[in-house]
Amino acid sequence: MxxxxxxxxxxxxxxxxPLGDLTAIFDRxxxxxxxxxxxxxxxxxxxxxxxxxxxxxxxxxAAEFEVEAEGDVGAIVAERLHELAALGLVAPA
Amino acid sequence: MxxxxxxxxxxxxxxxxxxxxxxxxxxxxGVARAEAMLATLAHRLADAVLPGPVASLLADQRRxxxxxTKQALWEAEMARRALAPERIEFVLLKxxxxxxxxxxxxxxRQIGDLDILVGWQDLARAENALxxxxxxxxxxxxxxxxxxREHMHELPPLIHGGRDRMIDVHHTxxxxxHRKTPDPLAMLADAVPTAEGxxxxxxxxxxxxxxxxxxxxxxxxxxxxxxxxxxxxxxxFAAADPGFWGKLDGRADQHGxxxxxxxxxxxxxxLYGTALPSGWDSHDTTDGWFRRRLLARxxxxxxxxxxxxxxxxxxxxxxxxxxxxxxxxxxxxxxxGHNPASSGTSSA
Amino acid sequence: MRRSTRIAVGPVQFRVGSDWAAPVAALDRLYxxxxxxxxxxxxxxxxxxxxxxxxxWLRPSVHIGGDYVVPDALPLPLSMGLLAAEMxxxxxxxxxxxxxxLLHASAVARDGRAVIMSGVSGSGKSTLxxxxxxxDWRLMGDEFTLIAPDxxxxxxxxxxxxxxxxxxxxxxGRVEPERLGPLLAGTPKGDIRHLVPRANAIEAMHEPARPAxxxxxxxxxxxxxxxxxxxxxxxxxxxxxxxxxxxxxxxxDALTRLVREMPAFAIAYPDSASGMALxxxxxxxxxx
Numbered sequence: 001m002x003x004x005x006x007x008x009x010x011x012x013x014x015x016x017x018p019l020g021d022l023t024a025i026f027d028r029x030x031x032x033x034x035x036x037x038x039x040x041x042x043x044x045x046x047x048x049x050x051x052x053x054x055x056x057x058x059x060x061x062a063a064e065f066e067v068e069a070e071g072d073v074g075a076i077v078a079e080r081l082h083e084l085a086a087l088g089l090v091a092p093a
Numbered sequence: 094m095x096x097x098x099x100x101x102x103x104x105x106x107x108x109x110x111x112x113x114x115x116x117x118x119x120x121x122x123g124v125a126r127a128e129a130m131l132a133t134l135a136h137r138l139a140d141a142v143l144p145g146p147v148a149s150l151l152a153d154q155r156r157x158x159x160x161x162t163k164q165a166l167w168e169a170e171m172a173r174r175a176l177a178p179e180r181i182e183f184v185l186l187k188x189x190x191x192x193x194x195x196x197x198x199x200x201x202r203q204i205g206d207l208d209i210l211v212g213w214q215d216l217a218r219a220e221n222a223l224x225x226x227x228x229x230x231x232x233x234x235x236x237x238x239x240x241x242r243e244h245m246h247e248l249p250p251l252i253h254g255g256r257d258r259m260i261d262v263h264h265t266x267x268x269x270x271h272r273k274t275p276d277p278l279a280m281l282a283d284a285v286p287t288a289e290g291x292x293x294x295x296x297x298x299x300x301x302x303x304x305x306x307x308x309x310x311x312x313x314x315x316x317x318x319x320x321x322x323x324x325x326x327x328x329x330f331a332a333a334d335p336g337f338w339g340k341l342d343g344r345a346d347q348h349g350x351x352x353x354x355x356x357x358x359x360x361x362x363x364l365y366g367t368a369l370p371s372g373w374d375s376h377d378t379t380d381g382w383f384r385r386r387l388l389a390r391x392x393x394x395x396x397x398x399x400x401x402x403x404x405x406x407x408x409x410x411x412x413x414x415x416x417x418x419x420x421x422x423x424x425x426x427x428x429x430g431h432n433p434a435s436s437g438t439s440s441a
Numbered sequence: 442m443r444r445s446t447r448i449a450v451g452p453v454q455f456r457v458g459s460d461w462a463a464p465v466a467a468l469d470r471l472y473x474x475x476x477x478x479x480x481x482x483x484x485x486x487x488x489x490x491x492x493x494x495x496x497x498w499l500r501p502s503v504h505i506g507g508d509y510v511v512p513d514a515l516p517l518p519l520s521m522g523l524l525a526a527e528m529x530x531x532x533x534x535x536x537x538x539x540x541x542x543l544l545h546a547s548a549v550a551r552d553g554r555a556v557i558m559s560g561v562s563g564s565g566k567s568t569l570x571x572x573x574x575x576x577d578w579r580l581m582g583d584e585f586t587l588i589a590p591d592x593x594x595x596x597x598x599x600x601x602x603x604x605x606x607x608x609x610x611x612x613x614g615r616v617e618p619e620r621l622g623p624l625l626a627g628t629p630k631g632d633i634r635h636l637v638p639r640a641n642a643i644e645a646m647h648e649p650a651r652p653a654x655x656x657x658x659x660x661x662x663x664x665x666x667x668x669x670x671x672x673x674x675x676x677x678x679x680x681x682x683x684x685x686x687x688x689x690x691x692x693x694d695a696l697t698r699l700v701r702e703m704p705a706f707a708i709a710y711p712d713s714a715s716g717m718a719l720x721x722x723x724x725x726x727x728x729x
Contacts, residue, residue, distance in 0.1 A: 015690075017697050022672025026693040030167040031160055032256070033685075033693055035676055086227060086255070088171060092178070118482035119456055126486075126508045126537075146454065150484050153539040160689035393442050393458050393488060394508070
């Protein structure tokens with residue numbers, strides 16, 4: 001199965017404001033506020049201008065946070081990406 | 094002169110806002126809200142000399158409308174993300190379309206649901222794609238559900254729980270049972286793209302749809318706003334294309350909407366001062382009923398002229414349904430305790 | 442509309458129309474001390490109406506309407522017309538006001554800074570604010586607090602305070618009788634009496650205050666103070682706002698700034714005296 005790829009929002013579209021345990025994200029395109037917890041902000045921060053899939057992101061996160069990039073992490077990231085797409089914060093590429 | 098008449102005159106530019114006294118503003122602001130036109134008025138009077146509190150209120154309205162328009166356009170984007178993978182083509186309608194196309198009637202315009210037009214052969218797939226993307230059914234009553242699917246021109250309404258916004262998916266412009274049958278396939282075929290890549294109706298179709306929606310699809314409640322859309326649309330399109338009126342005539346004939354398009358033009362001239370070409374600039378005594386219905390609100394914003402309201406309500410049903418169906422529909426509604434005559438309050 | 446009157450509370454000018462004289466007369470008495478500018482156009486319309494013409498006299502019941510109407514809302518008997526008028530004013534502001542971020546919160550101010558107390562009906566926010574307002578605090582409002590999106594300042598909406606049940610007795614003993622409205626017994630929310638804010642609150646109703654302390658009070662139960670993180674405070678305030686979504690990015694700005702600048706606590710208290718003491722203690726910490 002080919003892993004779905006996602007594209008991040010353009011640079012000016014999101015305002016990300018950490019508020020303690022939560023992160024508030026304001027999407028200027030939808031004029032919506034999203035309240036998310038880790039690993040959502042980290043996943044968003046790990047995306048660049050190119051479309052990427054869950055496995056790529058999992059590897060980047062694993063490297064950055066120095067954890068094992070096991071199958072679990074990939075599956076978790078895939079689920080989170082799907083949720084982020086439902087919120088409109090990332091788009092299917 | 095009633096507040097509604099003053100409101101129309103302000104829009105038409107026939108009344109100088111500087112001449113209004115505070116009590117006049119009470120009425121104008123109240124009825125503008127009731128007609129969902131306060132933000133539109135705010136744009137119309139953006140450069141006018143106004144009392145301080147009125148200027149502040151209207152500035153609030155312009156700001157809030159800008160937010161609301163962005164939210165409405167986002168709904169269109171989310172619909173596109175749901176339908177594009179299935180290669181379902183759709184055309185934006187009404188307020189969202191005006192905003193997407195950057196038309197002058199979009200300034201401050203209140204947008205309710207997202208209305209889109211798809212081909213009837215795509216209806217089932219569109220339904221599935223939207224359900225998959227997080228929309229859910231609103232109506233759960235089996236009679237209403239069946240009525241919507243078989244006789245109306247849309248799927249039953251869908252709502253997106255996360256964003257609390259509705260989408261209406263149409264496959265015709267007027268109900269299938271309607272006495273008039275505009276041609277949705279032609280509208281889809283001749284749709285034009287916007288800068289962001291959405292599809293909207295071509296100018297003549299947009300005006301035909303506006304007239305149909307105003308005069309053939311309902312009892313004219315909230316008609317002032319639709320008429321303003323009509324006024325701005327024809328004025329803008331005619332200014333850009335000297336041949337527009339002729340094309341509009343032809344297209345209206347094609348859709349069987351000639352009398353609606355003509356009457357809307359006359360009403361727009363009467364209430365908003367639309368400049369009409371000589372062939373269109375006639376008078377029809379029955380227009381008086383429509384003008385009265387459009388302006389039927391008292392200075393506190395309450396619908397007035399109850400009997401006229403009922404007459405138009407009955408007319409709207411007569412237009413929508415063959416008689417036997419109408420009788421059965423009203424009977425079912427009465428049995429379920431829905432009283433079509435329940436009203437008397439304003440809402441926004 | 443048979444009768445009408447005009448009331449200005451904070452930045453909002455209302456016109457109130459009614460099918461009956463009594464609610465309008467009651468409003469006029471309650472708001473007699475408020476400034477009134479007859480030349481100012483109304484921002485919001487409230488209507489108290491009979492559903493059918495004969496319902497003006499036959500079992501008269503008051504429907505609440507105006508610019509905004511809640512469909513299928515239950516009417517109130519004419520004896521509670523004043524309550525209907527107050528609810529009508531709240532409704533129009535809650536659904537129609539766009540100049541400020543609206544929080545379902547009471548607020549009191551001292552030295553140009555404000556305590557904002559957010560909670561639902563029955564949380565005690567109104568009673569606490571009213572009691573503090575009788576001391577050396579300025580009452581800003583018992584139901585709504587307005588936040589200006591650009592400056593982040595809090596603005597007052599000091600309508601007549603809606604005292605419910607036990608709160609009536611608590612306040613009635615402390616204030617001049619002229620400042621109390623009629624007893625409305627047996628309303629859907631229990632017994633209600635309205636309290637006219639003190640003169641200082643009415644005089645200063647256009648003065649902003651800098652938000653300094655955010656509290657989420659809960660009346661009843663043992664004393665408790667729980668510090669609240671900015672994230673949770675943000676969530677709870679969005680739930681407490683009727684127009685956050687309509688304000689777009691300006692609302693987001695205002696709320697993020699609020700929760701970052703104000704310490705926030707959930708507090709519980711068994712009685713008003715301890716509640717007031719809690720507020721004073723937390724205030725002393727916050728403004729140090």
